[in-house]
Amino acid sequence: MDSRIWQHPIIDFGERKGREIYFNFNGKPIKAYEGETIAAALYASGVRVFGRSIRFQRPRGWFCAIGKCSSCLMKVDGIPNVRTCITLVKDGMNVEYQDPRPNLPEKTEFECEHVKVETDIAVIGGGPAGLSAILSLNELGVDSLIIDENPWLGGQLIKQTHKFFGSKASYAGIRGIKIAEILLGELRKENVKSLENSSVIACYREGKGFKITAVKGHSTLYEIDAKGLLVATGAMENMLAFPNNDLPGVCGAGGVQTLMNVYGVKPGENALMVGAGNVGLIVAYQLAQAGVNVKMIVEAAPKIGGYLVHAAKVRRMGIPILTRHSIKAAIGKDHVEGAVITKLDENWNPIEGTEFEVEVDLICLAVGLTPSTEILMQIGCEHAYVPELGGHVAIHDKFLKTTLDNVYLAGDVSGIEEASTAMMEGKIAAATAAIDMGVNVEKAENLRKKSLHELELLRSSPFSKRVITGKEKVYSLMEEISCG
Amino acid sequence: MIKEKAEVVIVGGGIVGCSIAYNLAIRGVDVVLFERSYLASGATGRCGGGIRQQWSTEENIRLAMESVKIFEGLEEELDYHIEYYQGGYLVLAHTEDEVKQFKKNVSLQRKLGLNVRFLEADEINDIVPHLDVEAIGAIGATWCPTDGHANPFKTTIAYARAAEKHGAHIYKFTEVKGIKVEKGEIKEVITDKGKTKTKIVVNAAGAYSREIAKMVGVELPNKPYRHEILATEPLKHVLDPMVISFHDNVYFRQTEHGEVVGGWGDPNEPSSYNIESSFHFIVQMSRLLSRYVPKFRHVNIVRQWAGLYDVTPDARPILGPVEEVEGFIQANGFSGHGFMVAPMVAKLIAELIVEGKTSLPIESLNLKRFREGRVIKEASVVG
Numbered sequence: 001m002d003s004r005i006w007q008h009p010i011i012d013f014g015e016r017k018g019r020e021i022y023f024n025f026n027g028k029p030i031k032a033y034e035g036e037t038i039a040a041a042l043y044a045s046g047v048r049v050f051g052r053s054i055r056f057q058r059p060r061g062w063f064c065a066i067g068k069c070s071s072c073l074m075k076v077d078g079i080p081n082v083r084t085c086i087t088l089v090k091d092g093m094n095v096e097y098q099d100p101r102p103n104l105p106e107k108t109e110f111e112c113e114h115v116k117v118e119t120d121i122a123v124i125g126g127g128p129a130g131l132s133a134i135l136s137l138n139e140l141g142v143d144s145l146i147i148d149e150n151p152w153l154g155g156q157l158i159k160q161t162h163k164f165f166g167s168k169a170s171y172a173g174i175r176g177i178k179i180a181e182i183l184l185g186e187l188r189k190e191n192v193k194s195l196e197n198s199s200v201i202a203c204y205r206e207g208k209g210f211k212i213t214a215v216k217g218h219s220t221l222y223e224i225d226a227k228g229l230l231v232a233t234g235a236m237e238n239m240l241a242f243p244n245n246d247l248p249g250v251c252g253a254g255g256v257q258t259l260m261n262v263y264g265v266k267p268g269e270n271a272l273m274v275g276a277g278n279v280g281l282i283v284a285y286q287l288a289q290a291g292v293n294v295k296m297i298v299e300a301a302p303k304i305g306g307y308l309v310h311a312a313k314v315r316r317m318g319i320p321i322l323t324r325h326s327i328k329a330a331i332g333k334d335h336v337e338g339a340v341i342t343k344l345d346e347n348w349n350p351i352e353g354t355e356f357e358v359e360v361d362l363i364c365l366a367v368g369l370t371p372s373t374e375i376l377m378q379i380g381c382e383h384a385y386v387p388e389l390g391g392h393v394a395i396h397d398k399f400l401k402t403t404l405d406n407v408y409l410a411g412d413v414s415g416i417e418e419a420s421t422a423m424m425e426g427k428i429a430a431a432t433a434a435i436d437m438g439v440n441v442e443k444a445e446n447l448r449k450k451s452l453h454e455l456e457l458l459r460s461s462p463f464s465k466r467v468i469t470g471k472e473k474v475y476s477l478m479e480e481i482s483c484g
Numbered sequence: 485m486i487k488e489k490a491e492v493v494i495v496g497g498g499i500v501g502c503s504i505a506y507n508l509a510i511r512g513v514d515v516v517l518f519e520r521s522y523l524a525s526g527a528t529g530r531c532g533g534g535i536r537q538q539w540s541t542e543e544n545i546r547l548a549m550e551s552v553k554i555f556e557g558l559e560e561e562l563d564y565h566i567e568y569y570q571g572g573y574l575v576l577a578h579t580e581d582e583v584k585q586f587k588k589n590v591s592l593q594r595k596l597g598l599n600v601r602f603l604e605a606d607e608i609n610d611i612v613p614h615l616d617v618e619a620i621g622a623i624g625a626t627w628c629p630t631d632g633h634a635n636p637f638k639t640t641i642a643y644a645r646a647a648e649k650h651g652a653h654i655y656k657f658t659e660v661k662g663i664k665v666e667k668g669e670i671k672e673v674i675t676d677k678g679k680t681k682t683k684i685v686v687n688a689a690g691a692y693s694r695e696i697a698k699m700v701g702v703e704l705p706n707k708p709y710r711h712e713i714l715a716t717e718p719l720k721h722v723l724d725p726m727v728i729s730f731h732d733n734v735y736f737r738q739t740e741h742g743e744v745v746g747g748w749g750d751p752n753e754p755s756s757y758n759i760e761s762s763f764h765f766i767v768q769m770s771r772l773l774s775r776y777v778p779k780f781r782h783v784n785i786v787r788q789w790a791g792l793y794d795v796t797p798d799a800r801p802i803l804g805p806v807e808e809v810e811g812f813i814q815a816n817g818f819s820g821h822g823f824m825v826a827p828m829v830a831k832l833i834a835e836l837i838v839e840g841k842t843s844l845p846i847e848s849l850n851l852k853r854f855r856e857g858r859v860i861k862e863a864s865v866v867g
């Protein structure tokens with residue numbers, strides 16, 4: 001079985017694929033292409049169960065695809081607990097299922113390179129916010145470095161095949177994947193320092209600055225001394241509570257997007273989308289583009305949450321959108337075989353007797369995101385729970401300063417929004433950092449003023465009301481704190 | 485609103501405070517406990533969870549042995565799973581001086597009835613097969629199979645729940661701001677949530693006991709020291725005992741969940757209330773761990789944190805009343821080993837309050853010893 005996509009209306013996967021290679025999975029050779037992650041190559045060859053849960057040994061499958069959910073841990077070349085979704089496959093690699101509580105690794109030889117790096121501003125996270133921040137920092141002449149744990153920079157941009165809305169300054173009318181190409185092209189042209197495939201594992205306050213440690217593979221430890229931090233770590237997809245929600249085949253919508261749009265693997269034959277916000281609508285459309293039969297989109301709210309343009313596109317393809325409906329359970333043993341859908345009443349409770357089953361092998365969850373705020377919490381930034389922004393966020397002001405000196409944030413980590421606003425926030429945070437450091441202050445102030453204005457325009461649609469309410473809450477908390 | 489009156493007020497919701505609350509409550513005492521954060525938020529929740537009887541002074545050995553007797557029946561007594569595991573303690577000796585001291589300790593411990601013996605270097609791998617005895621330069625060890633470990637959070641919660649079941653009032657997120665004393669007698673405890681009248685206050689505030697004592701004009705010699713610790717990803721059960729070396733200032737064990745939890749004491753750590761994590765620690769500790777057990781080299785560390793040792797000049801706790809203020813009882817200064825002796829200490833403090841006498845003598849652990857110069861230092865500590 002090979003579920004790689006070779007024909008696609010937007011992406012030429014044939015051109016993108018690297019050299020054909022072979023690796024061993026539980027002792028059997030499996031074909032892969034250079035540039036694929038282990039998990040993507042396994043999925044393409046029909047593997048759906050990636051691991052087992054610690055307590056009840058329940059099967060675990062593909063879920064987030066960006067190294068956040070731990071569903072795909074396997075033993076790779078003798079080392080347990082490797083996140084196969086962000087580890088690139090190599091020729092001759094030995095990949096095995098692992099016991100949820102693995103044995104001590106037999107391997108004792110260990111070569112580790114310890115690299116020390118100094119920089120003024122370390123940008124953590126290479127999505128739209130981080131990329132736009134590092135480019136602005138570079139333009140302003142601030143010595144900076146960008147770190148990302150995925151094999152490629154670009155964050156969610158590299159999987160967004162749809163065209164963006166918004167203003168010219170925020171790349172309206174251009175597909176996300178193209179925006180990523182533009183930003184990454186600039187990055188390479190400018191020789192910006194970047195550490196890819198490197199996970200930041202800790203942040204320490206040292207003296208007036210920070211020490212960040214990052215690891216690349218199992219072989220390199222980066223010790224980064226920075227005067228300031230710009231955190232753009234994005235978000236993590238939400239889970240929804242229903243029986244069997246951990247079955248392989250229940251995936252985050254973003255995880256599915258990564259599988260099909262980055263690695264060119266068809267995620268399933270028949271799909272159910274849960275959630276009709278923008279993410280749910282867009283991913284349903286992209287699933288259809290990839291040849292998946294999307295049976296329906298269910299939305300618990302009485303109204304479609306996303307843009308009507310996206311909803312209309314989906315409907316034109318014949319995909320029904322059922323509002324006031326939700327998933328009641330997933331059906332299946334080792335993998336999703338179906339779902340039970342139920343109608344909801346005005347109080348969001350299931351109405352008995354309205355249940356029906358759909359036969360699907362893929363259930364996509366597009367039920368919101370939660371800011372990935374771990375690093376900001378660890379370093380000691382004060383946080384608040386702001387439901388309008390998606391959960392706990394570091395308290396910040398409109399210039400994207402946190403409660404700690406020289407720590408800034410941008411993008412979804414500051415509140416769930418969109419790639420276009422994230423890019424604008426990246427510019428604002430970068431300008432603020434430059435101003436605080438006294439580098440190119442006049443130019444930075446101009447950039448900040450312009451970007452704040454652009455951000456305001458991006459947020460002028462009624463869809464942004466909720467975010468604006470959340471942001472105002474956070475700004476006033478920041479004011480309270482800075483006034484003592 | 486907090487309770488207006490109580491027979492006893494305990495300051496501190498760690499293992500010491502909660503176990504005393506339980507021991508008083510089952511004796512019918514009307515007891516109130518104040519914790520300024522969540523239960524076990526201080527040193528208890530940050531400790532390694534080891535339970536050791538191998539000490540160098542008679543009081544400590546007796547306290548620890550009696551505590552183990554209580555630990556052995558504690559899950560049943562408190563009706564709560566506390567992950568108690570008697571996997572033993574392997575104490576490594578690296579120098580001839582240590583061998584001499586350890587042999588002396590073993591003979592004292594055996595005299596007091598403890599099942600402990602001295603191991604030659606070539607016997608160490610029978611107990612912990614993965615240990616690289618040669619690389620760490622161990623020339624002997626002592627081994628007590630009835631030592632062990634438990635989950636400090638769960639043990640504290642278990643005591644607190646049982647205490648409440650017997651009528652104790654435990655107030656979390658309630659900070660003691662002052663203690664009113666008139667003519668050398670305690671009148672009431674003032675918190676940020678209100679006041680409670682009482683005649684007896686137990687000072688079980690860990691590294692902050694010194695600050696509590698200051699409120700009534702009592703000077704404690706305790707000093708806070710940061711100790712750092714880490715946990716790895718969960719692994720299959722590979723390690724029975726707690727492994728400890730005073731020479732390298734290191735200890736580690738495996739939890740029921742499977743994580744290896746271990747700490748290293750920096751000999752150059754200055755006294756302070758700092759509990760931030762450091763890069764220095766993680767480097768030292770990962771080097772040490774992978775030298776001790778080479779197969780740890782490819783194991784991921786998932787967490788690190790720090791807590792405060794509440795250290796006295798002789799590394800032994802301060803227990804019992806003080807001369808200046810009547811009813812002001814100390815249960816602090818545990819110097820990094822409060823968790824393991826808490827069950828017995830709590831019983832003794834409750835006996836002292838209720839009956840005025842204790843089933844084990846604790847006079848030598850009174851604060852007076854520092855003033856009278858009767859100080860015998862405990863040698864078996866990770867400092």
